[in-house]
Amino acid sequence: MPLSKKNPTSQKSWSSLKEVYNQENNLHINDYFKNENNRLENFTASLNDLYIDFSKNRISKKAFDLLIELCKETDLKENIDKYFNGSTINETENRSVLHTALRSKNSDSTEISEEVKNTLSKIRTISDEINNGVRRGYSGKKIENVVNIGIGGSHLGPEMVTEALSFYSQGIKPYFISNIDPDYTENLLKSLNPETTMFIIVSKTFTTIETLENAKKVRKWFINNVNEESIKDHFIAVSNNTEDPKEFGIESKNILSIPEWVGGRFSLWGSVGLIISICIGFKNFEDFLSGAREMDLHFKESHFEKNIPVVLALVSIWYNNFFNCETEAILPYNQFLGKLADYLQQASMESNGKSIDRNGNKVDYQTGTIIWGSTGTNAQHAFFQLMHQGTKLIPTDFIAFKESLSGDAEQHRILTSNFLAQTNALLVGNKKIGNEIQKNIDGNKPSNTILINKLTPKNLGSLIAMYESKIFVIGSILNIYSFDQWGVELGKSIAKEILKNGKSNLDKSSSQVYDKLI
Ligand code: F6P
Numbered sequence: 001m002p003l004s005k006k007n008p009t010s011q012k013s014w015s016s017l018k019e020v021y022n023q024e025n026n027l028h029i030n031d032y033f034k035n036e037n038n039r040l041e042n043f044t045a046s047l048n049d050l051y052i053d054f055s056k057n058r059i060s061k062k063a064f065d066l067l068i069e070l071c072k073e074t075d076l077k078e079n080i081d082k083y084f085n086g087s088t089i090n091e092t093e094n095r096s097v098l099h100t101a102l103r104s105k106n107s108d109s110t111e112i113s114e115e116v117k118n119t120l121s122k123i124r125t126i127s128d129e130i131n132n133g134v135r136r137g138y139s140g141k142k143i144e145n146v147v148n149i150g151i152g153g154s155h156l157g158p159e160m161v162t163e164a165l166s167f168y169s170q171g172i173k174p175y176f177i178s179n180i181d182p183d184y185t186e187n188l189l190k191s192l193n194p195e196t197t198m199f200i201i202v203s204k205t206f207t208t209i210e211t212l213e214n215a216k217k218v219r220k221w222f223i224n225n226v227n228e229e230s231i232k233d234h235f236i237a238v239s240n241n242t243e244d245p246k247e248f249g250i251e252s253k254n255i256l257s258i259p260e261w262v263g264g265r266f267s268l269w270g271s272v273g274l275i276i277s278i279c280i281g282f283k284n285f286e287d288f289l290s291g292a293r294e295m296d297l298h299f300k301e302s303h304f305e306k307n308i309p310v311v312l313a314l315v316s317i318w319y320n321n322f323f324n325c326e327t328e329a330i331l332p333y334n335q336f337l338g339k340l341a342d343y344l345q346q347a348s349m350e351s352n353g354k355s356i357d358r359n360g361n362k363v364d365y366q367t368g369t370i371i372w373g374s375t376g377t378n379a380q381h382a383f384f385q386l387m388h389q390g391t392k393l394i395p396t397d398f399i400a401f402k403e404s405l406s407g408d409a410e411q412h413r414i415l416t417s418n419f420l421a422q423t424n425a426l427l428v429g430n431k432k433i434g435n436e437i438q439k440n441i442d443g444n445k446p447s448n449t450i451l452i453n454k455l456t457p458k459n460l461g462s463l464i465a466m467y468e469s470k471i472f473v474i475g476s477i478l479n480i481y482s483f484d485q486w487g488v489e490l491g492k493s494i495a496k497e498i499l500k501n502g503k504s505n506l507d508k509s510s511s512q513v514y515d516k517l518i
Pocket of ligand 1: 203
């Protein structure tokens with residue numbers, strides 16, 4: 001069964017939300033705190049080590065209740081069931097969407113469970129063998145570096161997570177080749193010793209030009225420095241296409257599959273996460289999956305009012321569709337999460353950057369927002385000024401960890417005090433008048449507070465799954481297909497056409513640029 005196809009703007013709750021917006025959009029968040037006795041109770045939710053406070057938003061309880069009503073009117077509960085039970089909800093590609101099965105213990109289908117179990121067992125074997133020194137390079141030396149060659153979903157998740165969890169490193173150093181930039185690749189290869197380096201070619205389709213060309217370049221370098229025979233000891237492939245990697249010289253036991261029902265941008269939980277498991281060890285990788293599994297259960301079973309992904313999605317829709325905010329910022333106060341915003345950019349913008357609804361009509365309302373961000377406190381010294389005193393309203397997720405990993409409580413306190421200072425300042429501002437007017441800060445700037453006990457593999461798994469489900473809820477309510485990416489496909493095919501036929505099909509401007517560039 002496909003997802004339901006209800007236009008959100010035709011729902012009763014949507015009209016009421018518009019009215020509430022017109023009445024309340026000038027109110028200050030402080031007013032909501034004054035007027036609503038139970039605001040903190042109503043606007044917080046938690047799961048295990050995660051605590052979410054969304055009370056610092058320009059949303060009254062009345063608006064929030066209507067947003068909950070919108071979920072009901074657009075069949076969110078039924079759609080969530082379809083998301084988890086393997087219904088063909090990616091209709092334009094005629095596929096189910098089952099990345100959640102990669103971390104589930106009890107899938108409805110034995111075939112899917114088998115596939116997941118087999119892949120996990122391959123991930124465990126390879127990770128353990130590399131870490132224990134059982135699987136070595138051609139010359140007998142221990143593997144020290146692993147290079148992931150892949151782009152988009154075959155790169156962003158693995159890179160973000162290996163960096164985020166580098167505290168749990170088992171000693172292997174991760175590297176990533178994603179862009180087709182010969183200078184970068186050559187520079188990296190200069191620093192690597194082929195005897196101690198393992199390459200993982202990750203591509204669901206095994207047709208992505210950047211990945212295939214980079215893989216060819218690395219293969220050539222390897223053969224020049226070693227020989228063709230040893231490719232089998234140094235190359236692993238992760239793909240839905242299990243035939244082409246064999247031609248590359250990769251042995252069957254070193255080919256891991258990506259099932260068709262796993263979308264690239266949600267694929268880090270399975271074979272695409274191989275480099276994560278190698279770097280942090282399989283036991284930690286299992287914890288990472290268990291954190292996501294617990295978030296999935298919470299998402300499936302909690303009432304909407306206390307359902308973390310649902311409430312975050314509703315806050316996002318409120319700003320996007322009623323306040324007309326164009327962007328959302330992600331601000332983790334943790335340097336290890338420096339690539340979280342990049343990762344969420346793909347997960348969210350490739351999913352919900354759509355303008356045709358599930359009935360085939362052009363939408364006349366906003367869909368996906370622009371996702372961006374950086375780490376605190378660095379961002380405070382870069383773009384926070386605009387957030388405090390600029391003309392844009394930027395909904396933000398502030399993410400903080402209660403404990404540091406190193407145990408340096410003193411420095412950690414400085415970090416978390418800054419975190420708190422910023423969400424407080426954004427809310428309350430600083431009223432000035434007269435000759436001090438330039439210093440006036442209105443406040444009333446929204447933020448979600450996401451508190452997590454500690455940056456563990458399990459908690460990171462929950463955090464990522466939280467955002468995945470938030471993305472699903474937004475797509476479900478806004479009546480768009482979140483799991484295809486036809487816009488990206490167009491660019492890919494034009495690039496191939498240029499390589500094959502030159503400028504013949506380009507527009508006038510691009511054709512002139514072609515003459516200057518190529
Ligand atoms: O960027 C578009 C995209 O299709 C992503 O969805 C995907 O993650 C990426 O290309 C890489 O595709 P593949 O894994 O097939 O090489």
